[in-house]
Amino acid sequence: xxxxxxxxxxxxxxxxxxxxxxxxxxxxxxxxxxxxxxxxxxxxxxxxxxxxxxxxxxxxxxxxxxxxxxxxxxxxxxxxxxxxxxxxxxxxxxxxxxxxxxxxxxxxxxxxxxxxxxxxxxxxxxxxxxxxxxxxxxxx
Amino acid sequence: xxxxxxxxxxxxxxxxxxxxxxxxxxxxxxxxxxxxxxxxxxxxxxxxxxxxxxxxxxxxxxxxxxxxxxxxxxxxxxxxxxxxxxxxxxxxxxxxxxxxxxxxxxxxxxxxxxxxxxxxxxxxxxxxxxxxxxxxxxxx
Numbered sequence: 338x339x340x341x342x343x344x345x346x347x348x349x350x351x352x353x354x355x356x357x358x359x360x361x362x363x364x365x366x367x368x369x370x371x372x373x374x375x376x377x378x379x380x381x382x383x384x385x386x387x388x389x390x391x392x393x394x395x396x397x398x399x400x401x402x403x404x405x406x407x408x409x410x411x412x413x414x415x416x417x418x419x420x421x422x423x424x425x426x427x428x429x430x431x432x433x434x435x436x437x438x439x440x441x442x443x444x445x446x447x448x449x450x451x452x453x454x455x456x457x458x459x460x461x462x463x464x465x466x467x468x469x470x471x472x473x474x475x476x477x
Numbered sequence: 478x479x480x481x482x483x484x485x486x487x488x489x490x491x492x493x494x495x496x497x498x499x500x501x502x503x504x505x506x507x508x509x510x511x512x513x514x515x516x517x518x519x520x521x522x523x524x525x526x527x528x529x530x531x532x533x534x535x536x537x538x539x540x541x542x543x544x545x546x547x548x549x550x551x552x553x554x555x556x557x558x559x560x561x562x563x564x565x566x567x568x569x570x571x572x573x574x575x576x577x578x579x580x581x582x583x584x585x586x587x588x589x590x591x592x593x594x595x596x597x598x599x600x601x602x603x604x605x606x607x608x609x610x611x612x613x614x615x616x617x
Contacts, residue, residue, distance in 0.1 A: 373554050375563045377574045380597040383563055385552070412525070414513050414589055416580050417557035421590055423515045423523055434517045436576045436592045440556050449554055450561055452576045454594025457520040 341441075342413045345420035348439050348446035353408040359398045365391055369440060369447035377452035379433055404428050408435075420446065425459070432459045481581075482553045485560035488579050488586035493548040499538050505531055509580060509587035517592040519573055544568050548575075560586065565599070572599045 348367065355363035368374055368390060376390040377383045378397075384390050397403055409425035409432075418441040426433040438450035488507065495503035508514055508527060516530040517523045518537075524530050537543055549565035549572075558581040566573040578590035 373552065375552070375554075377563070377576070377594070380595065381574070382565070382572075382596045382598065382600040383574050412513065412515070414515075414578070414580075416559040419556035419559035419561075421559070421561065421578050423517070423590065423592075425522070432522075434521070434523050434592065434594075436517070436578075436590065438554070438561050438576075438578070440554075450563065450576065452563075452574065452592055452594065454517070454574075454592065455520065456522045458522065460522040 339415070341415045341420065345413045345415050345422060345439050345446050346411055348448070349408065349411055349413070349422040349424070349437050352437060352448060352451075353406055356394075356398075357405055359403060361391075361395060361398055364394050364398075367448050369442060369449050371442070372440075372449070374449045376450070377454070379428075379453050379455055417441075425456070426453055432456050479555070481555045481560065485553045485555050485562060485579050485586050486551055488588070489548065489551055489553070489562040489564070489577050492577060492588060492591075493546055496534070496538075497545055499543060501531075501535060501538055504534050504538075507588050509582060509589050511582070512580075512589070514588070515590045517594070519568075519593050519595055557581075565596070566593055572596050 351367055355367060368387060370387060374387050374390050375383050375385055376393060384393055407427040409427055411422050411424035413420055413422045420439050422437045424435050426435050433453045434456050435453040439446040440449050492507055508530060510527060514527050514530050515523050515525055516533060524533055547567040549567055551562050551564035553560055553562045560579050562577045564575050566575050573593045574596050575593040579586040580589050
């Protein structure tokens with residue numbers, strides 16, 4: 338695996354570890370502090386800008402029951418100084434699909450975008466399934 | 478606006494125009510034909526690889542009632558040869574939030590990722606709202 342992919346996946350791991358640890362300073366350090374950032378929590382409209390995005394994490398983590406989020410099967414696409422990670426999220430027994438985008442700032446990969454949304458039916462062994470199965474499922 | 482941002486937003490527009498026109502060849506030309514691609518339709522688990530992704534669009538567009546999707550308020554973050562567009566989608570009266578990722582291949586921006594998911598409550602005039610409103614909403 339190219340080192341940039343490894344580094345982007347490591348930044349993605351940091352995001353979930355910081356969240357699960359309730360480590361707001363780490364989340365603040367991870368999100369880019371220059372340029373636009375966007376965050377789409379499950380069921381939520383997009384939050385734009387560092388202040389709104391971090392305020393949402395502050396609100397979630399200061400709640401009585403901040404959820405534990407397990408990152409499942411992350412894969413990365415990296416081009417130069419930007420990378421996107423697609424993964425699943427297990428949250429309170431529910432399965433979500435997520436997109437996380439990072440940009441390289443100096444030697445660090447900083448987060449600029451997160452979207453997570455509910456998945457009605459999780460696919461198992463997706464890589465073994467053929468396109469015909471997909472079509473059949475899409476039409477049902 | 479930098480020309481790369483303009484070009485990425487134009488590619489994003491092409492995606493929705495092709496979809497609404499039922500133009501499968503245009504969709505096939507837009508999605509990257511090298512490297513990994515991923516697509517998360519609303520409520521769906523991630524589809525991986527060009528074959529699965531295009532098969533899903535074939536299935537959707539060949540259905541009796543392919544939905545019309547209006548792209549709302551797109552904004553782009555571009556770094557070198559990768560760009561991400563965040564936008565809303567109006568689909569049959571429902572509002573979704575979407576993330577679309579593009580990479581530059583030669584002179585063209587090709588799609589490598591799409592995620593769309595339902596939004597329970599659309600925010601109006603989001604840029605005028607302060608972080609306190611966000612926190613209040615998050616806690617409700």
